[in-house]
Amino acid sequence: MNREYDESAELTHYVWHNYSQLAEDWERHAMRGFAAREKSIAADEPQRRLLAKWSASDDPRVIAALQLPPAEFRRRTAVRIVEDHPNEAIVNRCPQCDRIVRTPAAQQCFWCGHDWHAVSR
Known part of the structure; x- marks a missing residue:
């Protein structure tokens, strides 16, 4: 209980942990892109190419999302989920x-x- 309470961080964690199924397909694709980027840091060249292919998208929303820091994207998506699904994401x-x-x-x-x-x- 020594951790500082951060409303935004707690809401983001809570929504992604409990309501990630309410994320839109393009948002899930962007999250895969962030994961692939993170994994590629320690990968060798063949793995990097596979990860790049796995996370590739021509969706402008995914491309724009991947320009954000991952934490900011997660925060924005969590807020959107709560706002768009008030009866589900309680x-x-x-x-x-x-x-x-x-x-x-x-x-x-x-x-x-x-x-x-x-x-x-």
Whole structure:
């Protein structure tokens, strides 16, 4: 519990961990491109060519996304998912400190330790 709370970072992690299925196809393709770029750093030449082919796209949205830092792309996509899917991508917050908890079903706060299991029974 010594980690600083960063609303934007926590929302991004929460949405990608719990609701990545709501990302659009081109967004998933961009994420594959980021992954291929990361993996190619340590790859030999034949692997680099395969990774480049795997992540290639002529979609202007993917090309533009790959110009962003990966963390910024992930943040923007998480915000879009929450805005575009308010009935599906529900952000679970602690009723005591209002911080984002780990999962949509969580009933205990990692941040303040509040436990609301008994309330739901």
